[in-house]
Amino acid sequence: MPTDMVVGFPASATREHDLELARRAATGDRVAQRELFVEQRANVHRALFRILGSNREIEDLLQDAFIEIFKAVGSFRGDSTLGRWCQTIAIRVAYLAISRRRPPSVELALVEETIASDTDVRRHVQIREAARRLYAALDRIEAKQRIAFALAAIDGKSLAEVAELTSSSVFAVKTRVWRARRELMRRAGKDAVLAAYLDDLKEVSHDR
Amino acid sequence: MTDDQRLGSPPIEPLSEAAWTRVERGVWSQLDAERPAGSPPPGPRRWWLVAAPLAAAAAVAVLLIAVRRAPTAFDEPSRVVTGAAPSSVLFGDSHIELDAATALVMRREADHPTVTLERGAAWFTVAPRLSRPAFIVRAGDAMVRVVGTKFRVLRSEERIAVEVDHGLVDVNFRGSEVAIGGGQRWSSDAPGRIIAAAAPPPAVEPVPPAPATGEPPPEVPAAPGPTPAPARPHRPARPAHPAAGSADARPEPAPGSASAAPQVDRDGAEYDRLAALEASSPGAALTGYLALARGTSRWADPALFAAARLAVDRHDARAGTLLGIYLQRFPRGANAADARQLLAHLQSEKRDKP
Numbered sequence: 001m002p003t004d005m006v007v008g009f010p011a012s013a014t015r016e017h018d019l020e021l022a023r024r025a026a027t028g029d030r031v032a033q034r035e036l037f038v039e040q041r042a043n044v045h046r047a048l049f050r051i052l053g054s055n056r057e058i059e060d061l062l063q064d065a066f067i068e069i070f071k072a073v074g075s076f077r078g079d080s081t082l083g084r085w086c087q088t089i090a091i092r093v094a095y096l097a098i099s100r101r102r103p104p105s106v107e108l109a110l111v112e113e114t115i116a117s118d119t120d121v122r123r124h125v126q127i128r129e130a131a132r133r134l135y136a137a138l139d140r141i142e143a144k145q146r147i148a149f150a151l152a153a154i155d156g157k158s159l160a161e162v163a164e165l166t167s168s169s170v171f172a173v174k175t176r177v178w179r180a181r182r183e184l185m186r187r188a189g190k191d192a193v194l195a196a197y198l199d200d201l202k203e204v205s206h207d208r
Numbered sequence: 209m210t211d212d213q214r215l216g217s218p219p220i221e222p223l224s225e226a227a228w229t230r231v232e233r234g235v236w237s238q239l240d241a242e243r244p245a246g247s248p249p250p251g252p253r254r255w256w257l258v259a260a261p262l263a264a265a266a267a268v269a270v271l272l273i274a275v276r277r278a279p280t281a282f283d284e285p286s287r288v289v290t291g292a293a294p295s296s297v298l299f300g301d302s303h304i305e306l307d308a309a310t311a312l313v314m315r316r317e318a319d320h321p322t323v324t325l326e327r328g329a330a331w332f333t334v335a336p337r338l339s340r341p342a343f344i345v346r347a348g349d350a351m352v353r354v355v356g357t358k359f360r361v362l363r364s365e366e367r368i369a370v371e372v373d374h375g376l377v378d379v380n381f382r383g384s385e386v387a388i389g390g391g392q393r394w395s396s397d398a399p400g401r402i403i404a405a406a407a408p409p410p411a412v413e414p415v416p417p418a419p420a421t422g423e424p425p426p427e428v429p430a431a432p433g434p435t436p437a438p439a440r441p442h443r444p445a446r447p448a449h450p451a452a453g454s455a456d457a458r459p460e461p462a463p464g465s466a467s468a469a470p471q472v473d474r475d476g477a478e479y480d481r482l483a484a485l486e487a488s489s490p491g492a493a494l495t496g497y498l499a500l501a502r503g504t505s506r507w508a509d510p511a512l513f514a515a516a517r518l519a520v521d522r523h524d525a526r527a528g529t530l531l532g533i534y535l536q537r538f539p540r541g542a543n544a545a546d547a548r549q550l551l552a553h554l555q556s557e558k559r560d561k562p
Binding site for chain 1: 220221227228231232238242287
């Protein structure tokens with residue numbers, strides 16, 4: 001799956017740019033802080049969206065993430081790109097938010113099949129419905145497993161990338177993804193839509 | 209499952225620009241709020257001794273950054289925040305005086321110097337823009353467009369108020385536009401109304417210099433009565449004299465105020481000086497009339513009309529707006545009939561133009 005995130009080890013020019021921007025932002029220079037905000041907002045939003053599954057509660061988390069980013073930006077050393085560094089913080093903010101949440105009390109509701117004649121519309125509706133069921137099931141899964149699954153199985157990151165972003169070992173991430181999938185399959189039960197979607201995501205991640 | 213049947217990952221749903229603006233505003237507000245707290249914690253009893261200078265120092269630091277960056281023409285937005293003390297900043301050749309606890313962002317939008325007032329209040333002294341793009345102030349749903357004036361914008365949550373010291377500004381609020389002149393005030397609470405900047409006290413008869421005892425002046429009836437003999441000679445070519453009696457006559461300073469009588473005289477003398485200046489320097493006279501009109505003395509009415517009449521004579525683009533402001537401010541003023549005639553004349557001229 002192609003990803004438009006600026007991640008990985010930085011090229012020399014990118015590293016210099018990132019370090020200079022971080023240095024200026026750390027001094028409280030609002031122009032630099034805004035530049036960083038505009039540059040990184042898509043990265044941060046993507047990471048949070050993948051974990052949460054929608055934009056419903058995302059504004060507060062985006063705000064928290066950027067506040068944490070600006071508080072910590074003085075510690076950025078250029079070991080990774082600024083984009084990946086910001087995502088790491090966003091993921092930590094998401095983890096704290098999910099950990100504090102109480103699991104929903106309502107069981108996953110099955111909805112009627114939507115009838116649509118146009119293929120694209122039908123496909124779009126199918127994806128939305130499948131994603132809704134997936135994230136409803138993810139709401140009941142332990143936060144670390146959820147994040148590992150969201151980043152690896154849904155967003156298509158490699159286990160090594162997820163390990164770096166979550167400050168974990170590759171083995172730990174692999175275990176979390178496996179456990180999350182097993183729990184999701186168990187919860188899918190007779191929900192054929194969710195079960196099929198989990199298979200679908202598994203095949204897509206194997207293709208990468 | 210074939211490739212065609214695969215659903216793949218759900219798409220990332222983009223966040224609206226309005227949502228991003230909310231997020232950004234929240235981030236800056238929280239950072240500002242936490243800034244003093246991020247400083248070394250002072251002793252429990254004397255925290256205010258340290259907090260106030262720290263807040264002031266933080267504000268000055270931000271201001272210095274903003275001022276230093278002024279020559280770069282604000283290609284990048286610059287945000288200025290004041291703490292416990294008011295301060296000022298230059299934006300190009302315009303001067304902004306920020307109240308305490310005020311935050312604004314300065315940037316250029318399509319060459320328009322644009323200030324977004326996030327909270328608080330500020331006075332803007334904008335040098336005449338002439339052929340340059342207008343200076344714009346945004347505050348909530350209100351947009352103030354300026355060609356050269358001094359005015360104040362206040363913002364409290366989504367409530368906006370604009371007060372014009374002198375000159376003219378156009379305020380666009382949720383699709384409706386109003387022009388506000390010197391000495392006038394507009395508020396989003398009543399967007400269709402323009403009121404005098406001072407609180408509207410009861411109308412009073414213009415009086416000669418008050419005696420030292422400061423007896424209150426007598427009230428006048430709502431409708432103008434028989435015109436009393438003018439204290440100064442009435443010149444047909446000039447606006448009706450303040451002493452001609454007007455229900456819209458502006459109040460003088462409070463009776464008993466030591467400055468009440470001298471102020472009347474000063475304004476009257478200034479009006480005569482400007483009238484004499486019209487022939488040799490009509491532009492300066494117009495500016496002077498506008499300055500006089502921003503006051504609340506009885507000379508505001510003839511001065512504003514004189515400014516409008518001069519603008520008509522000089523084919524000044526502001527003529528129609530000035531007449532409109534005059535009629536809004538003095539709908540039953542001594543020069544209202546003349547103002548309506550001039551306005552009708554201007555409008556017919558406009559219609560006749562090919």
